[in-house]
Amino acid sequence: MLRSLSPSSFAGSEAALAPGRIVRAGLCVGCGACAAQEGVDARMVLDRFGRFKPEASRDWLAEPSEDLARACPFSPVARNEDELAAMRFPNAARSDARIGRFEAAYVGYADEGGFRENGSSGGMTSWVAAELLRRGLVDAVAHVTPTAHPQKGDVLFGYSISRTAAEVSAGAKSRYYPVELSRTIAAIRSTPGRYAVTGVPCFIKALQLLSAEDELLRERIAFYLGLFCGHMKSAALAESFAWQLGVAPDEIDAFDFRTKDARRPANWYRARIGCKDGGERAQDWWHLVDGDWGAGFFQYPACNFCDDVVAETADVSFGDAWLEPYASDGRGTNVVVVRSPPIQALLREAAAEGRVRLEEVDADFVHATQAAGFRQRREGLAWRLSRRRFGVRPNKRVAAQAPPLRARRKLVYRQRELISFWSHRMFWLAKRLRAPWLYTAWARLALGVYQACAHSRGRLGRLLDQIEAAAKGRGAKRP
Numbered sequence: 001m002l003r004s005l006s007p008s009s010f011a012g013s014e015a016a017l018a019p020g021r022i023v024r025a026g027l028c029v030g031c032g033a034c035a036a037q038e039g040v041d042a043r044m045v046l047d048r049f050g051r052f053k054p055e056a057s058r059d060w061l062a063e064p065s066e067d068l069a070r071a072c073p074f075s076p077v078a079r080n081e082d083e084l085a086a087m088r089f090p091n092a093a094r095s096d097a098r099i100g101r102f103e104a105a106y107v108g109y110a111d112e113g114g115f116r117e118n119g120s121s122g123g124m125t126s127w128v129a130a131e132l133l134r135r136g137l138v139d140a141v142a143h144v145t146p147t148a149h150p151q152k153g154d155v156l157f158g159y160s161i162s163r164t165a166a167e168v169s170a171g172a173k174s175r176y177y178p179v180e181l182s183r184t185i186a187a188i189r190s191t192p193g194r195y196a197v198t199g200v201p202c203f204i205k206a207l208q209l210l211s212a213e214d215e216l217l218r219e220r221i222a223f224y225l226g227l228f229c230g231h232m233k234s235a236a237l238a239e240s241f242a243w244q245l246g247v248a249p250d251e252i253d254a255f256d257f258r259t260k261d262a263r264r265p266a267n268w269y270r271a272r273i274g275c276k277d278g279g280e281r282a283q284d285w286w287h288l289v290d291g292d293w294g295a296g297f298f299q300y301p302a303c304n305f306c307d308d309v310v311a312e313t314a315d316v317s318f319g320d321a322w323l324e325p326y327a328s329d330g331r332g333t334n335v336v337v338v339r340s341p342p343i344q345a346l347l348r349e350a351a352a353e354g355r356v357r358l359e360e361v362d363a364d365f366v367h368a369t370q371a372a373g374f375r376q377r378r379e380g381l382a383w384r385l386s387r388r389r390f391g392v393r394p395n396k397r398v399a400a401q402a403p404p405l406r407a408r409r410k411l412v413y414r415q416r417e418l419i420s421f422w423s424h425r426m427f428w429l430a431k432r433l434r435a436p437w438l439y440t441a442w443a444r445l446a447l448g449v450y451q452a453c454a455h456s457r458g459r460l461g462r463l464l465d466q467i468e469a470a471a472k473g474r475g476a477k478r479p
């Protein structure tokens with residue numbers, strides 16, 4: 001299903017794009033690559049739905065720009081992941097249509113320094129970042145850390161630059177929260193040194209696109225540490241969780257999306273909120289109306305048009321091993337895809353010294369840990385691309401051809417789109433009206449229908465199963 005496009009495949013498409021058109025087409029993921037370009041007077045701000053967007057003069061937003069067309073990760077004329085990976089890893093030992101070019105893939109965890117205990121998964125991301133610092137391979141790590149004691153209007157998390165292993169460790173954990181790179185890129189430009197940067201796939205792609213055009217960034221960003229990604233969430237996810245736990249957004253002092261408990265399965269996510277009054281609230285995602293990741297609550301619209309699950313352009317990427325026996329192991333286990341030979345050498349050495357525990361796996365294993373993500377980004381994307389769209393047409397490695405799908409599967413993909421679209425709006429309206437119930441009532445209903453369709457839950461789920469079985473039976477009887 002995956003096809004490879006070269007720039008010539010885009011013949012006839014526009015070489016210049018206005019930032020405003022990308023935003024209006026729902027293709028802006030808020031990464032800040034546009035605002036980070038030299039000479040650009042734009043800044044990244046949260047919109048009313050809690051998603052980063054560029055803010056600048058009307059002229060800039062409306063002005064077609066070739067630089068933007070080359071740097072925006074969702075631009076149809078920018079280099080795609082295959083092209084960027086071919087440039088960065090020309091001699092990769094292996095290549096797979098799902099996980100891209102790579103040297104080796106592993107399942108495992110960091111076995112020293114508390115990295116596993118402090119990390120969301122197996123702690124390998126923070127371990128590699130700290131090891132790069134320890135070996136002097138980088139001077140600093142740009143990653144996403146909490147805002148200390150946020151005040152009204154502050155974001156809860158943002159990119160910051162750590163220069164010691166202790167700072168890297170303190171910034172561990174996954175933030176399912178909007179972030180942007182423009183300030184970090186400005187800091188990298190202004191302070192000489194070698195940097196490692198963590199990021200979800202489209203953010204790493206944005207950095208690769210910028211670096212391809214900018215020698216200074218190319219020299220300074222030495223390592224790209226990718227995170228597998230299901231989709232990006234708006235700030236509303238954290239606010240809604242808090243709301244449902246009786247904490248007003250302004251009362252949040254600290255937020256942990258995934259607390260760790262070695263006695264519980266790793267995939268039973270539990271959020272914990274530290275309150276300004278010193279109290280604490282915690283709840284399993286499962287008991288929150290928008291805690292079913294697959295339903296797509298508060299997803300950025302651009303994520304509907306992404307085909308990279310495992311950060312194919314990163315030197316190394318990290319995800320969760322969502323397969324048994326690892327998924328049930330509450331201590332957390334990573335899947336790691338290595339693409340850069342220096343990182344491969346570093347991991348081999350550390351494994352021999354017993355500092356990390358890694359078992360080699362193949363591309364099928366990596367794919368199986370992310371099966372749902374790949375369905376959504378490949379089969380689901382092909383179906384979404386085949387539908388009519390206005391504005392900028394995304395140009396993906398997946399062909400815009402509707403795959404042969406059961407009606408119920410299409411319904412699942414459609415519901416995800418609708419839930420992500422309406423969750424932003426319903427939450428915003430409920431906030432305006434100070435009526436949390438309005439959002440939670442809607443979300444409960446939407447979730448019920450989604451789970452009936454996707455997981456055969458409840459009476460509606462059973463009814464849909466029966467209808468499907470009857471339709472199949474009729475189909476089988478036909479001559």
Ligand SMILES: Cc1cc2nc3c(=O)[nH]c(=O)nc-3n(C[C@H](O)[C@H](O)[C@H](O)COP(=O)(O)OP(=O)(O)OC[C@H]3O[C@@H](n4cnc5c(N)ncnc54)[C@H](O)[C@@H]3O)c2cc1C
Pocket residue numbers: 115118119120121122123124125126127129143144145168171172173174175176177179198199200227228229230231232233318319320321322332334370373
């Ligand atoms: C939005 C999002 C969606 C994800 N979706 C999936 C998925 O579908 N499947 C899957 O297997 N894994 C997914 N992950 C990755 C997963 O949650 C873990 O981050 C990953 O397994 C690494 O765990 P670790 O224990 O090695 O990392 P840790 O040792 O906990 O370190 C994580 C590092 O990443 C940095 N970081 C945290 N959040 C962000 C962010 N938003 N942007 C950039 N850097 C960040 C932290 O500062 C820290 O340096 C997602 C992560 C994010 C942020």
